[in-house]
Amino acid sequence: MKIVVTVKLVPDTNADKRIDPGTKRLVRTGIETVLNPFDEYAIEAALQLKEKRNDGSTVTIFTMAPETGKEIVRKALAMGADDAVMLSDPKLEGSDVAGTSYAMAAALKKVGYDLLLCGTQSTDAITGEVPGMLAEYLGVPGLTYVRKLESDGELLKAQRETETGYIDVAVKPPVLISVTKSINEPRYPSLKGIMGAKKKEIKSLALSDLGLERAVGSDGAKTEVIALASPDVRGKGKVVTVADGAEGASAIVDFLKEKKLI
């Protein structure tokens, strides 16, 4: 089985973030770039599947990122993936979700896959829309928010999270699956993995390799960011000091009634 994991390079989740008022984009200079934490779960899921199947299945990392992101892609390789493909082109800058998914889909058709694994969302823009759009552009079933994944012969058995419970699904590849954080605990890359990652291949693709039929990047963006603002600083909460739990509970109930929430 050829497993491809899509990953995104994002600004360090622990860093203070700033928005450029001119471009209305996140300022990425001066902030360390890291692998999108959500994607680490997808990589781990891929590696577990590969290890369990133990049938020569491979794991390929795919990312759309500037070439400077190679170093971060190596981290994914150090975790145990076999090789990587980077779609890098300055013309991709400013792509919106649809443009990103469209370009990625074209590249992924070239790369080929049986199972496409994605993280649920990125920690920078947090739209969570790419997996769904990507499945649509690729014309494969898209199973989002998967918390359990097993391989059963020809089939993949997945459990999807919903707002009220779970849905168990069996699916025959090719398929796109996005996984949530509850699916596993991503491994650290080992030193052996880090040393070995040097020798693994990172292939490059440019837009000219894809033969796209429409513009991507900021020219092809169908959406426009009108305004961006930091959230208001939240005021201090109301602190109620009471003698015991019962009194506290009735204070909470009163408050909720006052707000007409119950």
Added chain:
Amino acid sequence: MDFDLTEEQKAIQSLCREFARDEVAPRAEEMDRNEAFPYDLVRTMAELGLMGLPFPEKYGGAGGDTVSYALAVMEIAHADASTAITLAAHVSLGATPLFLFGTEEQKARYLVPLARGERLWGFGLTEPGAGSDAGATQTRAVLRDGTWIINGTKAFITNSGTEITAGTTITAVTGDGTNGRPEISNLIVPQETPGFTRSKKYRKMGWRASDTRELSFVDAAVPEENLLGVRGKGLQQFLTTLDGGRISVAALSVGLAAGAYDEALKYAKERRQFGQAISKFQAIQFKLADMLTEIEHARLMVLRAAWEKDVGRDFALTASLAKLYSGEVSRRVVNEAVQIHGGYGFMEEYPVSRFYRDQKINEIGEGTNEVQRLVIARQMGL
């Protein structure tokens, strides 16, 4: 000249940073309080390949360089000095003499499980009466019918008594020697050797989660083949080992100082007095500026010593300079870090108080500041 780390070194640094932040830091206070040796963290470090980082793959190591090793120790010490010294003492002191001076057979038998991190090993140099004067060792070993009979005591031996410790290499007087200097040799003493016992763990001011014990040898018998390296070269072999060990202890000082600095910086931004964050006061800014200046200075020295070792140069002087300087820097930094915290810095629930206690040994262990100055003066030809 290029100050950039290689891609691989950066990856190892970021792996260790993540491990230290996610697994070590949250546990550090509790481990310190309970003097609990972190077996599970050692297991994880073994899985990651850290416990054998600089040793070749054929001996179970990861084949990394000294710079990577120094970076690893720095990152872990940033979270917890006890875990960092457990790693540093294991690699630099426990395993290194076996790697440097062992026969292929000894390496296969003793070094491989150490490099894989399955077992730990002690470095038995110091004695109750032989600290800075390491040559004053009173432990004696007599070769009788193909067996070394050892009698004596070793003090302050790290990693010597854990459940996974496999043994200790010691210095012992093995003959009269020449010029009035006794003949000192290194002997491999496996844990199960009859007559070899370990005391309970010392109660320590710092590094409280690390395993440190007194070792006692009463007619402890090991086979003749347990001689490590050349008979009579035991002291030199251990001093050579300590040259490399200084790089890791210096790295530990830098990491610890950086950890204390980060705590102080965070606190200074949060703590408000007189209507503003105390980081807005020049008195605090100057402290933080001095701390960062000294830490970066020490970091460069440590990395330079590590680099010199990697490229095969004589690194002994730089390693001593780095060890002395970073030890003293760490003292100044933890002191100011507590000062910036004010009364809260004196409370055990703030990590700086632990950093403060953990720091002191960095100016004593593996050569006191005073001995370090002697070593430096000797290198200067004085």
